[in-house]
Amino acid sequence: MNPVRDERGIIMVVALGIVAALAGLTLAVATSGQMSTLTAALSTHAANAFYAADGAAYYGLSDINNFVPFMAPRATNLEGGPADLKSTVTANYEAYRALPGNLLIRTVDGNVRPAQFGQNEGLGKMYIFRLDARKNITTAGVDPASTVSMKAARPGPCADCGN
Numbered sequence: 001m002n003p004v005r006d007e008r009g010i011i012m013v014v015a016l017g018i019v020a021a022l023a024g025l026t027l028a029v030a031t032s033g034q035m036s037t038l039t040a041a042l043s044t045h046a047a048n049a050f051y052a053a054d055g056a057a058y059y060g061l062s063d064i065n066n067f068v069p070f071m072a073p074r075a076t077n078l079e080g081g082p083a084d085l086k087s088t089v090t091a092n093y094e095a096y097r098a099l100p101g102n103l104l105i106r107t108v109d110g111n112v113r114p115a116q117f118g119q120n121e122g123l124g125k126m127y128i129f130r131l132d133a134r135k136n137i138t139t140a141g142v143d144p145a146s147t148v149s150m151k152a153a154r155p156g157p158c159a160d161c162g163n
Contacts, residue, residue, distance in 0.1 A: 042144070049135045049146035056087030056133035057148045061110045066091035067154045069127045079136060089133040096127055096156055106152050126153040 056078055060066050066074060066089070073092045078085040106112050134147045 049144045052135040053146040053148040056089045060089035060131045086136045094128040127156045
């Protein structure tokens with residue numbers, strides 16, 4: 001009996017095992033790289049959607065027609081206009097009330113400033129508006145959506161004091 005003859009073919013089995021392990025490792029690395037690329041692309045599209053909505057909101061702050069007291073909701077599609085943003089901004093009149101003196105407000109000129117003057121009434125009577133900006137979706141399921149909402153105040157006459 002020849003002991004070398006009994007072990008014939010073991011090298012072939014070991015070589016096939018190593019090839020299978022390397023093929024599995026290669027597949028895992030390729031799949032991981034593909035998923036990283038897909039995740040990065042989706043993240044970029046989501047960031048672009050947010051910035052399109054945010055840009056629309058700030059553009060809406062500069063449009064004085066969005067701040068007319070007691071107006072009906074006003075939607076403006078900014079695609080193809082002077083801003084050329086793939087977004088729509090909707091302005092809504094919300095209320096007429098006194099704002100307290102301990103908050104930050106965004107005025108219709110786009111600036112943020114503290115409501116620091118006045119003791120009890122703060123800024124006095126203000127018209128309150130809400131701007132809802134959203135990115136226009138062109139391809140459902142692929143093009144991500146984003147929405148940015150903000151409130152703005154416009155000084156109004158003081159109904160209580162006759163001014």
